[in-house]
Amino acid sequence: MQLVLEKRAERSNTIALVSPLIAIGLTIVTMVVLFAILGKNPLLALHAYFIAPLTDGYSLQEIAVKATPLVMIAIGLSLCYLANAWNIGAEGQFLIGAVAGSWIAVKTQGTDAGAWVLPAMLVLAAAAGALYALIPAICKVRFGASEILTSLMLVYVADLFLDYLVRGPWRDPHGFNFPTTAEFDPVATVPLLIEGGRLHLGSIIALLVVAAAAILLGRTIKGFEIRVVGAAPRAARFGGFNANQLIVLTFAISGALAGLAGIIEVSGPVGHLQPGISPGYGFTAIIVAFLGRLNPLGILIASLFLALTFIGGEQAQIAMKIPLDVTKVFQGILLFYVLACDSLILYRFKLVFSNRQVSRGAG
Amino acid sequence: MALVEAIILAVLAASTPLLIAATGELVAERSGVLNLGVEGMMIVGAACGFAGAWLTGSIFIGALFGIVAGMLMSLVFALMTLGLAVNQVATGLALTILGIGLSGLIGAGFVGERITPAAHLAIPVLTDIPLIGRVLFGEDGFVYFSIALIVGVWWFLYRTRAGLILRACGDNHVSAHALGYPVLRIRTFAVMFGGACAGLAGAYLPLAYTPFFIPGMTAGRGWIALALVVFSSWRPGRLVVGAYLFGAVTILQLHAQGWGVGIPSQFMSALPYLATVIVLVLISRARTGGSTAPAALGTVFVPDR
Numbered sequence: 001m002q003l004v005l006e007k008r009a010e011r012s013n014t015i016a017l018v019s020p021l022i023a024i025g026l027t028i029v030t031m032v033v034l035f036a037i038l039g040k041n042p043l044l045a046l047h048a049y050f051i052a053p054l055t056d057g058y059s060l061q062e063i064a065v066k067a068t069p070l071v072m073i074a075i076g077l078s079l080c081y082l083a084n085a086w087n088i089g090a091e092g093q094f095l096i097g098a099v100a101g102s103w104i105a106v107k108t109q110g111t112d113a114g115a116w117v118l119p120a121m122l123v124l125a126a127a128a129g130a131l132y133a134l135i136p137a138i139c140k141v142r143f144g145a146s147e148i149l150t151s152l153m154l155v156y157v158a159d160l161f162l163d164y165l166v167r168g169p170w171r172d173p174h175g176f177n178f179p180t181t182a183e184f185d186p187v188a189t190v191p192l193l194i195e196g197g198r199l200h201l202g203s204i205i206a207l208l209v210v211a212a213a214a215i216l217l218g219r220t221i222k223g224f225e226i227r228v229v230g231a232a233p234r235a236a237r238f239g240g241f242n243a244n245q246l247i248v249l250t251f252a253i254s255g256a257l258a259g260l261a262g263i264i265e266v267s268g269p270v271g272h273l274q275p276g277i278s279p280g281y282g283f284t285a286i287i288v289a290f291l292g293r294l295n296p297l298g299i300l301i302a303s304l305f306l307a308l309t310f311i312g313g314e315q316a317q318i319a320m321k322i323p324l325d326v327t328k329v330f331q332g333i334l335l336f337y338v339l340a341c342d343s344l345i346l347y348r349f350k351l352v353f354s355n356r357q358v359s360r361g362a363g
Numbered sequence: 364m365a366l367v368e369a370i371i372l373a374v375l376a377a378s379t380p381l382l383i384a385a386t387g388e389l390v391a392e393r394s395g396v397l398n399l400g401v402e403g404m405m406i407v408g409a410a411c412g413f414a415g416a417w418l419t420g421s422i423f424i425g426a427l428f429g430i431v432a433g434m435l436m437s438l439v440f441a442l443m444t445l446g447l448a449v450n451q452v453a454t455g456l457a458l459t460i461l462g463i464g465l466s467g468l469i470g471a472g473f474v475g476e477r478i479t480p481a482a483h484l485a486i487p488v489l490t491d492i493p494l495i496g497r498v499l500f501g502e503d504g505f506v507y508f509s510i511a512l513i514v515g516v517w518w519f520l521y522r523t524r525a526g527l528i529l530r531a532c533g534d535n536h537v538s539a540h541a542l543g544y545p546v547l548r549i550r551t552f553a554v555m556f557g558g559a560c561a562g563l564a565g566a567y568l569p570l571a572y573t574p575f576f577i578p579g580m581t582a583g584r585g586w587i588a589l590a591l592v593v594f595s596s597w598r599p600g601r602l603v604v605g606a607y608l609f610g611a612v613t614i615l616q617l618h619a620q621g622w623g624v625g626i627p628s629q630f631m632s633a634l635p636y637l638a639t640v641i642v643l644v645l646i647s648r649a650r651t652g653g654s655t656a657p658a659a660l661g662t663v664f665v666p667d668r
Contacts (some may be wrong), residue, residue: 332461
């Protein structure tokens with residue numbers, strides 16, 4: 001008796017809808033076991049993770065703030081993944097965007113530069129992120145180099161470059177030798193939506209990005225081409241779609257969005273450039289993209305959920321001394337379950353009773 | 364002369380984890396499975412390896428812990444990609460994300476602890492030969508093992524029937540299946556071998572390279588190992604060359620920082636990563652007339668019955 005996979009005649013729409021929910025359920029069950037192993041009360045831990053952050057206004061705002069970079073990066077990544085182009089270096093594009101935008105903020109510091117500063121920072125950051133993402137894209141289409149490896153390698157390069165800047169030329173002279181730039185001037189800061197709150201203009205930009213992506217994918221020919229190239233490369237060739245051009249395009253868009261997310265994070269919640277501005281947004285966004293089924297609306301919901309795990313993780317650490325790494329384990333396990341459940345959209349399990357083992361084995 | 368010897372020793376030490384991890388991944392990829400989770404398996408191997416050595420006081424048991432940890436991680440990967448036919452790229456990424464979290468969790472209690480690093484071989488007279496003595500007869504056990512490993516893998520892949528079957532699975536799983544070979548089972552073993560190697564390579568870092576564990580200490584070596592497999596065109600001989608070249612680049616940047624070359628240290632530290640990008644471009648460009656990758660690499664296979 002054996003459990004085997006069998007291809008479904010057509011994809012199951014029911015499972016497509018419920019699979020993210022099953023995945024979240026299975027992850028929570030796994031987390032209960034993990035908390036028990038760590039010697040923590042699972043119910044209290046789950047409460048700290050998923051309920052407590054939803055009960056006060058400050059944490060709710062903080063979830064939206066954390067979801068902002070996630071949703072922007074994940075939307076870009078989803079375009080890449082739909083076109084079957086594997087950009088996994090969003091973390092690097094995020095950092096380069098932050099660096100490029102900060103350049104204007106640092107250079108105009110203390111001058112009477114006007115309201116043009118922030119828009120210029122946003123534009124430059126998006127352009128820099130896009131250019132940085134074009135490196136792996138062009139290496140891929142011109143030379144056939146694996147975009148997975150090159151985009152990932154460039155994350156380390158971007159990280160070191162940022163480190164050099166804030167320890168060297170851009171270090172705040174009055175910063176007691178801490179590796180950070182001076183606090184940005186008000187004209188170089190993303191405005192808050194509510195005075196004294198945490199929500200900032202970036203969240204509105206993120207919502208606009210979601211809407212734009214929904215229109216691009218659902219209502220335009222380019223969006224159609226992106227989906228066809230990924231889902232049916234042969235059909236795309238017959239249709240005359242240029243796959244290479246689409247790889248370059250999706251990489252550029254995703255790099256621009258990651259760069260934009262980077263500068264918004266730095267000039268908003270953080271307020272200055274320093275190492276460690278990202279708790280791995282670029283990588284968590286990969287999970288967001290898959291959990292959201294590469295669909296703009298799904299990604300919006302998924303980003304809020306993963307932002308909740310970041311905030312919940314911090315609260316669980318403070319309240320119950322649960323290590324922050326549990327959040328990463330949680331996110332990794334979640335991605336596993338999401339992928340596993342997605343498999344059931346195309347396949348189903350079947351019990352095979354007749355033991356029709358082929359006798360000519362390896363050996 | 365002492366400096367030359369020191370540099371060669373350092374290059375060998377820096378290359379060994381790359382060589383071990385890349386050897387394992389080469390076997391997995393030759394069977395048709397692209398496991399991008401090498402970095403995750405390595406870092407868990409590092410944490411478990413250090414934990415094992417610290418708890419038992421034995422480097423050997425530490426290495427075994429690392430191997431088992433890597434294998435368990437790869438088993439999860441095999442279950443997903445071979446059992447459930449999930450996309451290999453996405454699963455590999457998930458494995459790396461999970462591994463980084465797990466290693467932090469496992470290693471948290473061991474940060475700041477030290478162990479006695481793996482002993483180096485010492486043969487009277489031979490080890491004392493100037494210049495080559497310590498290079499040839501004074502390494503730690505991992506270095507010798509890594510060389511035996513790659514020779515063994517070469518022999519297995521090109522000189523045994525099982526190796527031929529494994530390569531057949533990687534080049535055309537439909538034909539291999541039609542001939543009656545259990546493609547999924549063979550791939551599972553290949554992936555587990557890759558996991559064992561990645562775990563051992565990770566364990567090498569806290570057991571021999573530095574005698575302590577720090578979170579994230581693999582620092583992208585798993586990804587460089589993946590790039591090395593591409594660089595080698597999936598051939599064991601070239602893999603050795605590639606691993607030692609990359610070890611040399613790593614050591615070069617460390618020494619350049621020591622010599623006080625007027626370049627900021629961060630730029631020198633970025634060198635191995637930039638070198639990886641450049642090498643990938645050059646090697647991919649140099650290949651004319653089709654790819655040398657196993658033809659079925661990274662593709663899903665669900666046997667029809």
